[in-house]
Amino acid sequence: MSYPLALPIAVLACLPVLVLLWLADTPQAIFQTRNLTLLTNTIMLTGMTALGAVAIGVPLALVTAYVRLPLGKLWLVLLAAPLALPSYIGAFTMFAAFGPGGEIQSLTGLATPAFSGLIGSSIVMALYTYPFVLMTTRSALLNLDVNQLNAARTLGLGVWGCIWRVVLPRIRNSVAAGALLCALYALSDFGTPAILNLDTLTRVIYVEYNAFALGQAALLSLQLLFIVGLVIALESRVAAIPERPGRALSLSPARWQARLIPLMFIPVIGFAVLLPLSIFSLWLWREGGAGFKWDYAFNSLQASLLAALAAAVLALPLAHAALVGRFGRVMERVTYLGFGIPGIVMGTALVYLGLQLAFLYQTLALLVIAYVMRFLPLAVGSTRTALESLEGSLPKAARTLGAGPLEVFRRVSLPLTRRGMIAGMALVFLESMRELPATLLLAPTGFETLATYLWRVYEAGYFGRAAIPGLLLILLSILGLGLMLMGEKRADFAVLNDKEPG
């Protein structure tokens, strides 16, 4: 019965791709030098981000999974925090901190290399995506039975030999799954390459859009979507190796070791979290709230709240349909398209739609539609998990106790799903608050949000004015992180809720 409601939503989710296909210029230009440079840059950034994230994430996963540290959970939350921050915050502050004339030089006099281009972008992206690798790897490590290691030790293998020959082969797929998520993130990110001057597809789509070359932008968007599709296809084929249940390895370090180990966390947390915080604080102290209007925050709030409400309402029939039957699951999958479509691509498609449909042109509604299409999967996911708890015997039990269908809904179904639905709404809200590229393309003239204001400040070179929007965005991200962790705690998996060793 939820199918008729879910079907139009699923069809709408395909719309951006159809619009782009229709809009795109004929692809005569694919093999031109410029296009090849773009593709190379995009793929290099993607690959280097994935490699960097593995280099940071896997050692951290090994330590946080197997070594019992004082304040272990606090470290874990701090190490997961970069994922919650939008990477353009990092790119912006690193860009401003390093290089000739950067904040570090003007404060200390130390000359630091400029932070830009492929290397700079890759470092920033890796710093903000490695938690994907950390989480997938860590949960694989915790599932690994300690007796496999014990067996290897009794067969004469040393600790490093164990990690190399026993542990790594078992967690390979989980590392790969995390790395592919990083790659996906790097592919669709607009802010970082745009701020650090690396010509990737996302950055040039924006350039083409500003030059009113929508056909070119659409063509580039399709190329980007194709690569995204490849990565998603690859990701769906990587499954974690199933492990037999057992106890995970747990090492208790000596006291001096326990004090030294967190030192290896400090550079990561320092660059990804503390640096942006201190740069924004510095600017706030130096320039105060110059140029900032609270209207920007209210605009962000308004658009994001509308998106969250709309997503929650639309998610209900989709989540229900996904539980009812096979076709429902297909429809649910289709709405996941939006999550794979980079914001800049979604923006391009909807800008064109706005040009065709006069009643949507330059309206808040179009921006809200873009948010909903991109972030609907977040709401569908948590609503579906909530509805799943109603499968099985609970409503039946309530019926046999004498409750009618309405009472069952009011006293059992609703209380059990409400939290999940609110959590989904909150996730959509927070993602919308931070969204940059689609907002840049779709916000009505004069409708400045926190994210777009940050971008204008960067473009105009008045970096100091970024202080308040920057700090507000970080604050919001921290809220989002807290919410995600709470959700995971309930869902009984990942970061906070693993069986504590011992």
Add this chain to the structure above:
Amino acid sequence: MLTLKDLSVDYGPTRVIDSLNLDLQHNEILTLVGPTGCGKSTILQVIAGLIPIAEGEISTAQWLASPQQLIAPEQRRVGMVFQDFALFPHLSVEENICFRVTDPEPALHWLQALGLSTLRNARPDRLSGGQKQRVALARALAHRPAIMLLDEPLSSLDAALKDTLRWEIRDALKEAHIPAIWVTHDQNEALSVGDRLGVLRAGQLEQIDTPEHCFSAPVTPFVARFLGETSFLPARLEGSVAQSALGSVQTISYADLGQEVLIMVRPWDCAIVADTSAGNGQLESSHFEGSTRLYEVLLDDGSRVKVRTKANIALAANSRVTVSVISEQALLAYPANN
């Protein structure tokens, strides 16, 4: 109290319950037992009104349900204890038990009677399996059902707990004077806990009677095998005396028989002695089981028989033995095509 008349239930195109007739008496606990997939849980679901009736009718003193006359589950006054307990995770133990109770006094009696007083404010996810089971039972009892349905209530608990809880549940039901249908796949549970026992096979009742009678006089080899260790030996019938590998034995039967029959031999119906010179079979295996010993013997006509003896009688492996019938009662005979 409860009557099922020619009741049939379909899952999609397959008929899982076929023309079932059943009567539940006042104050009676009826256990339904059968292998997985025989439809025993389905019977409870259809009585509770959770799945539709395909044909036939279900009636109590208060209501009658049929394919044409739908009665909602909440109007049936049927209590159900689910296999997974189905406790509401967002409510405390007390709130679960008093879910729709207007007068909490009798409800709280069950809280006490089942030893849950200290847990009244706990959430279900903090409870052990046995505690969840007690809460589920207390909740169903507190709503004063006319009939109680128990769907494998002990299957997710460990063995030691099963034994004590079995009697706790039975006592509570008897104390509340509530008739119950108790579904299980455990034959010990079925034999010990019910006033009557129904054996189900592929959606049909194979036999329904007192547990004692079902055990001592099973109407088919299926019932016999399901309720206890049994061997069936081919034999040739002459009058009421059958000639088998164990010699001639006195038989009785509940069916019309041809000449070829199977006779049912329980492990304690026979004696076994070593007989190196002749004998009527060869010892195949011997299992020490504490107070007794169970032997399996390959008889000379190719059939196998199990014999239980005292533990202190030990026979050498693979030796020739003589098995003889020592039962004072006539053995049951069944048509050979079973």
